[in-house]
Amino acid sequence: MLPGLLQQARKHGVLCRVPRLTAAIRGFASAQSEMTVRDALNSALDEELARDDKVYILGEEVGEYQGAYKITRGLLQKYGADRVKDTPITEAGFTGIAVGSAFAGLKPVCEFMTWNFAMQAIDQIINSAAKTLYMSAGKISCPIVFRGPNGAAAGVAAQHSQCFAAWYSSVPGLKVLAPYDSEDARGLLKAAIRDPDPVVFLENEIMYGQAFPVNAQVLDKDFTLPIGKAKVMREGKHVTLVSFSKMVGYCLKAADHLSKEGVHCEVINLRTIKPLDKATLLASIKKTHKMVTVEEGWPQCGVGSEISALMQELAFDELDAPVLRVTGAEVPMPYAANLEAAALPQVDDIIKAVKKVLG
């Protein structure tokens, strides 16, 4: 199957970046100790499809193409076209179908090729999925997962690079998750599929090919992570770095670099954007008294804005400095590679912010 896939990849061209696919294959081959985020998501979907026959997947290219980013690779062959459905390019239509089927008792996993395209379906996500349990006073629930890659990739320009974490996390009725590594990907996706509420699952295309160590517990078919709990990736006492998705990796790199200079950062991986884990954030601020938030999205009304507001409301006396936000530049994403790099937070930006907050 894998050589055949490579052939298909070459035939279909752009979306299937062959070097990454090769890396994925390598990652897959040594699945005992390392697993790519792609395989983590794939295995989570596989296990949940096997566990509950009300779970099904729909979206563009999820079936015969094996997934635009190969997240659903092999699932059509295993579960058939009734459970892994290729849709036409009709976001509002297929999202509505998924939502309606969830109202009627099924458990859809609705894939958006990227979260940018979900803007064509945002009416169904918010007005139908998020609000119906409330409008029906608890009678009609929506156990759906909306998933897909979010945020910037590489050189895909303004209409393919937006981060939607802030928008969706402001809506009551939605749960918003953002995995960073393979453990997050498996545990959060399985939890999302088993959750009775609509979940917005924000993946990241750059992270798909990255491999992370996984242990037997993570590989267990009933492994889930709790929704609403952040993870302290690295402990430290001088400053708290709060982030989600790809930026967690950048924070860890910045923390590594800074530790050589004697500055020890506590790195928090939010995992859930909504609801935010206030307890973990507060416990950390009480330790370090300084915080820097890091996100790819735009500054105004971003995730960092919310965290900053919360920290000054709930822990004003604990703060030795204002909460600083490292965000993407307030521009639509430019195409030129150097401008794109300048529009997104880099490890150096995080280091600079930490030094600023330390005074």
Place this chain on the structure above:
Amino acid sequence: MQTMLKQHSGFRAAQPGRQVVKVRAVAAPLKTATSAPAKAPLVTPEVAKDLYYDMVLGREFEEMCAQMYYRGKMFGFVHLYSGQEAVSSGVIRLLRPDDHVVSTYRDHVHALSKGVSAREVMAELFGKKTGCCRGQGGSMHMFSAKHNVLGGYAFIGEGIPVGLGAAFQSKYRRDVLGEETSDSVTCSFFGDGTCNVGQFYESLNMAALYKLPHIFVVENNLWAIGMSHLRATSRTSGDETPYIYKKGPAFGMPGVLVDGMDVLKVRQVAQEAVERARRGEGPTLIEAETYRFRGHSLADPDELRSKEEKARYQARDPIPQLKKYMLEHGLATEAEIKALEDKVAEVVEDSVKFADESPKPERGQLLENVFADPRGFGISEDGRYRYQQPGFSSGTAIVS
């Protein structure tokens, strides 16, 4: 299919100067009264009485809503269905309890026809906690899990894909979960204005592609607020007026035009469509020509529709039409009809009394039913889940 495509009577002539095509009533005698007897009735007495009761209930309920609105008992956006009862009764009364109905904001009567009690709908409109959605939905968002009413959507067009989803579920149960008897259908109701919304076209495509047991019911009342259908919708090449039903075959499903002021014709057409869907033959698009006697909503001054047009449609009121039919065919006596009308009056009065006397929702209800899993509200500062905090759901609107 041939029969369905020809089922076509009663033409709108909304613009002056156009030729008015005579309306064919439900069962016009073929010759004068002295000649051959009228044709055999299309329905049994039970069905006729059920349809009559349902239409009168719809009418009286909506008229009562108007009264209550102007007395301040009801508020916000209220869109009444008066005049269109033949479509709701004609289609919904032949559905089963496990069939689904999806509608737009003009949904009170769809909910009533499907079986939601008048008490619950009225209480919902009054914003009381005994309403079908405990006062949390309102006029435009009628939901009932028991009667499979999936809303109630304010954005026209957004309900149709949801309806397709319920139909998808029915097919999935049979094809994947192995429930061989799963053949429930879904009917989505929407208007002429919706037929220019993108989601309508996406839905036609997908319903045909996936062969979903779904019936598209267009209640073409010629007006979308103040926008005439003739000004808003382009015409198929060669046609003088726009026809929505013709869009069905363009996507691979039958399109049927029916006189939506004639409940028995609507029922006949709906029956064929529902049976097709149950047999697994896929969706149907029904365009019912109908008219709303009142404005778009109770806030609409309704100044753009001409008096002549309104009078023309008032003359085709579906309720007296059915009454006449029942009497002529011996399906009901005057006394029986009066009894039905009295029953409706009683039910509607009772629903108002019930709604009036019902309590408003408590403050604490504000935060209920946002999530099926209340842990969705997150973990609070002290590490416990917020919903576990004492007094959580008695919070005020300022919750951080």
